[in-house]
Amino acid sequence: MKTKVKFTNVYKTFELHAKRSEKILNLFSLSSKKKKFKEFIALSDISFEVYEGESIGLVGLNGSGKSTLSNIIGGVIQATEGEIEINGETSIIAISAGLNGSLTGMENIELKCMMHGLSKEKIKEVTPDIIDFADIGGYINQPVKDYSSGMKSRLGFAISVHTDPDILIIDEALSVGDSTFAQKCLNKMNEFKKQGKTIFFVSHSAGQMKQFCDRVIWLDYGTLKEIGDSTTVVDNYQKFTNWFNKLSNDEKKAYKKEMLGKQYRYTDVIKKKEISNKKERTSQFIKNTLAILPVVAFTILLLLGY
Amino acid sequence: MFNSVRQVIREQIEFRDLIFRMAKFENKGMYQVHYLGTFWQFLSPAIQVAIYWFVFSTIRGGAPVGETPFFLWLIIGLIPWFFISPSIIQGSNSVYQKIGLVSKMNFPVSVLPTIRIVSNSNQFFVMLGILIVIALSYGVKPSIYNIQFIYYLICLFAFLFAFSLLSSTIATLIRDYQTALQSVMRMLLYMSPVMWDTSLISRTFPVVGPLLENILRLNPLYYIIEGFRDSILGRAWFFEDMVYTGYFWLLTLCLLYFGAKIHMKFRKNFMDYL
Numbered sequence: 001m002k003t004k005v006k007f008t009n010v011y012k013t014f015e016l017h018a019k020r021s022e023k024i025l026n027l028f029s030l031s032s033k034k035k036k037f038k039e040f041i042a043l044s045d046i047s048f049e050v051y052e053g054e055s056i057g058l059v060g061l062n063g064s065g066k067s068t069l070s071n072i073i074g075g076v077i078q079a080t081e082g083e084i085e086i087n088g089e090t091s092i093i094a095i096s097a098g099l100n101g102s103l104t105g106m107e108n109i110e111l112k113c114m115m116h117g118l119s120k121e122k123i124k125e126v127t128p129d130i131i132d133f134a135d136i137g138g139y140i141n142q143p144v145k146d147y148s149s150g151m152k153s154r155l156g157f158a159i160s161v162h163t164d165p166d167i168l169i170i171d172e173a174l175s176v177g178d179s180t181f182a183q184k185c186l187n188k189m190n191e192f193k194k195q196g197k198t199i200f201f202v203s204h205s206a207g208q209m210k211q212f213c214d215r216v217i218w219l220d221y222g223t224l225k226e227i228g229d230s231t232t233v234v235d236n237y238q239k240f241t242n243w244f245n246k247l248s249n250d251e252k253k254a255y256k257k258e259m260l261g262k263q264y265r266y267t268d269v270i271k272k273k274e275i276s277n278k279k280e281r282t283s284q285f286i287k288n289t290l291a292i293l294p295v296v297a298f299t300i301l302l303l304l305g306y
Numbered sequence: 307m308f309n310s311v312r313q314v315i316r317e318q319i320e321f322r323d324l325i326f327r328m329a330k331f332e333n334k335g336m337y338q339v340h341y342l343g344t345f346w347q348f349l350s351p352a353i354q355v356a357i358y359w360f361v362f363s364t365i366r367g368g369a370p371v372g373e374t375p376f377f378l379w380l381i382i383g384l385i386p387w388f389f390i391s392p393s394i395i396q397g398s399n400s401v402y403q404k405i406g407l408v409s410k411m412n413f414p415v416s417v418l419p420t421i422r423i424v425s426n427s428n429q430f431f432v433m434l435g436i437l438i439v440i441a442l443s444y445g446v447k448p449s450i451y452n453i454q455f456i457y458y459l460i461c462l463f464a465f466l467f468a469f470s471l472l473s474s475t476i477a478t479l480i481r482d483y484q485t486a487l488q489s490v491m492r493m494l495l496y497m498s499p500v501m502w503d504t505s506l507i508s509r510t511f512p513v514v515g516p517l518l519e520n521i522l523r524l525n526p527l528y529y530i531i532e533g534f535r536d537s538i539l540g541r542a543w544f545f546e547d548m549v550y551t552g553y554f555w556l557l558t559l560c561l562l563y564f565g566a567k568i569h570m571k572f573r574k575n576f577m578d579y580l
Contacts, residue, residue: 014578076409077577092410102329103337111331114324114413143338152554163411287307291563298553303520 001051002074003087003168004074004198010082011127012043012068016264018287041263042068044222046082053151055189055199057213057230059237064219068204070169073200088166091116093157105136108144116163126162133188133233134158161188168192169200209234222257310566312472316413325417329425352390352436355381371503375549378444382538383500383531385437386462389430390527391491396422398477398487399468405478405576415573416566419470422462438481440537451540458533458544461554465526469557470563481577487579498527529554 016038016182043065050056058066071082076091099108108216109130113123136157141146147155161168168189189199189212202215209216209230216233218226226233266274317324337343359377361366368376398418404418477484494502504522508515522528529550536542544551572579 071577074410075412078574089412100331101337102335107331107334111328114327115408115413115414117324138367290307290339291446291560294556295560297552298549299524301554302523303517305516305520 001053003049004052005048005050005086005087006083007046007048007084008083008085010043010046010072010079010084011041012065012072013039013041014082015039019052032158041222041265043072043079044263046224048217048224051200052198053196054215055193055201055213057216057233057234058200058202058219059204059209059216060219061241063220063221066086067171069201069217070171070200071221073167074169078258086167088168090169091160091163091165092169093160097143099152099156102143104143105134105140105147106154109159111192112159113163118163130155130158130162133161134185145216150178150181157181158184159184161192162208165197167198167200171202172204182208206234206238222263225241235256308563310570311562312377312570314416314562314566314569320480321414321417324414325405325420325424325515327416328419328421328541329428332421332425339371344428348432350384351429351433354390355384355433358384362435367480373527375444378441378446379503379535380501381437381440382535383498385430386531386534387495387498388433389426390462390466390530391495393426393466393490394470394519395464395484395491396426398473399484400470401474401576402481402484402580403477405514405580409577414574416471416569420467421475423466423470439478446538446542449538451541453537455534455537458537461533461558462530463531465535465554465558465561467481468562468565474560475568482554494525497522498525499531504528524549524553526557535578543548 019262046069058069060066068077072079073086074090075086076092100111102112106127109127110123111128117124127221134140134157135152136151136154137145139151144152156306171188186208191200192199201209203209213230215228216237217224218233218237226236242256244252333344333347337346340346342349354392358380362380363377365374368380371374371379389446400418400422405415408418473483473487477487504519507518508512511518533544534544536544
C-alpha cells in the first residue's frame with residue numbers, strides 16, 4: 001500500500017513572549033544571546049504513517065493538539081522539528097471559511113472553486129453537483145450573509161468536498177449540521193474512501209468515529225497516547241474521559257495543571273538560529289549589499305543634482 | 307541571486323487568469339449591496355474631481371504652473387494619486403486580510419497584492435478617460451510625447467507591484483507598519499508634486515531650495531506623477547533625464563528583490579505571526 005502521510009518525530013512549539021517587542025527582535029534574530037525563551041509544546045514527538053484509502057480519526061480533549069495536527073497536515077502551519085512526508089493534495093474542510101458574505105451562494109461557489117485552482121470548465125461541471133449536495137433551495141441566489149448557520153456550513157461543506165483533494169481533513173465540520181446532513185456527508189466520505197482517498201476526521205462523537213474510521217489517533221496534551229483500531233482506541237478514550245469526569249473538581253484541576261506543566265519548557269532560541277552557518281550569512285550579506293549599492297549611488301547623484 | 311524574484315514573477319504569469327477573475331469578484335463583492343453597484347467606482351472619484359474643479363477653477367483660481375492652467379495641472383497628478391494611494395494601502399493589507407482564508411488551500415499568496423492592484427485599476431482607467439476629456443477641453447493638442455504615457459503606466463504598475471509585495475509581508479509581521487503607512491501616505495500627498503509645484507521651494511529658498519527639491523525627487527511617486535505631466539503636456543522625454551530614470555528603476559528592482567526574498571522566506575509561516 002502507498003504511504004500518503006508520514007510523520008517522523010514531529011514537534012510543534014509556540015514561543016511565548018512576555019513582551020511584543022521580544023517577538024520582533026526574535027523575528028530579525030537580534031535577541032540577546034543569553035536570553036532563554038519560554039515555549040509551549042503543542043505537539044511532542046508525533047510519529048505515525050497513514051496509507052492510501054484509510055480514514056483516520058483524531059480524538060482528544062480540548063487543547064490536546066488535534067487542530068494543530070490537522071493544520072500541519074493541511075499545510076496551514078509548519079512543524080518546528082521533525083520530518084513530514086505528504087503525498088498528494090490536501091484540503092481542510094473548514095465550514096464557513098472563505099465564504100464572502102456579500103456575494104450570493106452561486107458566486108461563492110465560483111469564487112471558492114477558483115481559489116482551489118479549478119479551471120472554468122471544471123467549475124461549470126461541478127456547480128450543479130454542489131447545489132444539489134448543499135440542498136438549500138432558492139437561497140443559492142441570495143447573499144450568504146442572509147443564510148442561517150446551518151445553510152452556511154452546508155454550502156461550505158458542499159464546495160469543499162467537490163474540489164477533489166487526495167487527502168481530506170475534516171475538523172469538527174459535521175457537528176454543525178443536523179443528523180440528516182451529517183449522514184449525507186458520511187455517505188460522501190465513504191464514497192471518497194472507495195476512491196482510495198485518505199481522510200482525517202476530527203470529531204467528539206464516538207459513534208461517528210467507530211462507524212467511519214479505520215484507525216484512531218488519541219492525542220493527550222500534545223503527545224500521541226495511542227494509535228490503533230478505532231473501536232479499541234475510542235473505548236479506551238471513553239474510559240479515560242469517564243475516569244476524568246468522576247474526579248472531584250480539585251483533582252481535575254491538579255491533573256490538568258500537572259499535564260499542562262509538562263508542555264512548557266525553556267529553550268535557547270539562538271541555538272536553532274545558528275544552524276544557518278556563517279558562510280551562508282556572509283554570502284547573503286554580499287548579495288544584499290549588491291542590491292542596495294546601485295540605489296545608494298544613484299541617490300547621491302540625484303541629491304548632488306548630477 | 308534572483309531565484310525568489312523569478313518565482314514570484316512566474317506565479318503572477320501562471321495565475322494571471324485567477325488574478326483577473328478574483329479582482330472581478332472583489333469589486334462585485336464590494337458593491338453588491340449598493341443600488342448603483344459598480345457605478346460608484348466612477349461616481350466617487352468623479353465627485354472628488356468636481357470638488358477640486360469647483361475650488362481651483364472657479365472660486366480660488368490658483369496660479370497657472372508655467373503655461374498650464376492650475377486645474378489641468380492638478381488633475382493630471384490627482385487622478386494617478388487616487389489610484390496609487392488606495393492601491394498601496396490595500397495592497398499592503400491584502401496578505402494580512404486574506405491569509406486566514408487562503409492558507410487552508412493551495413493558493414499562491416504572492417498574487418494577493420496584485421489582485422488588489424488589478425481590482426483598483428478598473429476605476430483608474432475610467433478616470434484616465436475623464437482625464438483625456440478634460441485635457442482636450444483645455445485645448446491640449448495631441449503630440450508625439452503622448453506615447454510615453456504607456457511607458458509611465460508600466461513604471462506605475464511595476465512600482466506598485468514591487469512595493470506592495472514587500473509592504474504586504476512587513477504589514478503581516480508587524481501590524482504597526484500598516485497604521486504608520488496610512489499616515490505616511492497622507493503626508494506623501496503633500497510631499498509629492500500633486501497639489502503644488504515643487505519648484506516653488508527653489509524660488510523661495512534660493513540657497514537650500516535646490517537640495518530640498520532633490521530630496522523630494524527621491525520619492526519614486528514624484529517620478530511617475532511628473533512623468534504623466536511630461537507625457538500629456540508634451541514637456542520632455544523620459545530618456546532626457548537618465549540619472550532619474552536609472553534611479554527609479556534601480557529602486558523598483560531593489561524593492562522587488564527584497565520584497566520577493568522576504569515574501570518567500572515568510573510565506574509558509576504567515577499563520578504563525580497572526
